[in-house]
Amino acid sequence: MSDPKIIVALDYPDAAAALQLADQLDPQQCRLKVGKELFTRGGPAVVNELQQRGFQIFLDLKYHDIPNTVAKACAAAADLGVWMVNVHTLGGSGMMRAARAALSDHPQAPLLIGVTLLTSMDQNTFTEIGLSGSIESTVLKLAKMAADSGLDGVVCSAKETPELRAQLGQSFQLVTPGIRPTGSAAHDQHRTMTPAAALQAGSHYLVIGRPITQAAEPLAALTAINQSLAV
DSSP: OOSEEEEEEEEOHHHHHHHHHTTTOTTOOEEEEOOOOHHHHHHHHHHHHHHHHTOOOEEEEEEOOOOHHHHHHHHHHHHHTTTTEEEEEEGHHHHHHHHHHHHTOOOOOOEEEEESSOOOOOOOHHHHHOSSSSSHHHHHHHHHHHTTTOEEEEOOOOHHHHHHHHHHHHTTTTOOOOOTTOOOTTOOSSSSOOOHHHHHHHHEEEEEEEHTTSSSSSHHHHHHHHHHHHH
């Protein structure tokens, strides 16, 4: 599979557990996501170990700081050789443009993706933190700002992808967490969708964690999901 659609979330507390899971997967069938906890404990070394196993890495650290700091962080991520890196769109267009500029001359620049609103956010939380309007309209506004700032795409809920695809075009990459195969528990995700439905709705890449990482046979679970996408 030349461009695997599944990104397996390695939400583990240490490098040993993450590497043990990676050794059960196939880099031809998926990419891997390294988030805050794993990177804080394992650092660049765990990224390098995973890359040596043939996996492309989505470094999910959601940079959100002053423009200069975010730009330097994105450049450091590019130097690690990661496939994808993300920033918070709520940091504003100046921050996102600085990140884009920092990667523009890098020989192997990762995809630069903006986080809109987390898929764990429901309407109560949205209102609680002082945002107005609807989740959907805010996601669209942030995604448009990301596109105008030169980002390659956004992380969003699969339920928002049809509108984003219609507004921003096919080349704008949509990365969707909250993906749950039929029969899987939603856990702490509120806005979920099955893998096949998410791709049909317009997602490019699907972030899937527990349905694969907590399966009795992770590779079998991964393979089954990929097969469901081919139907």
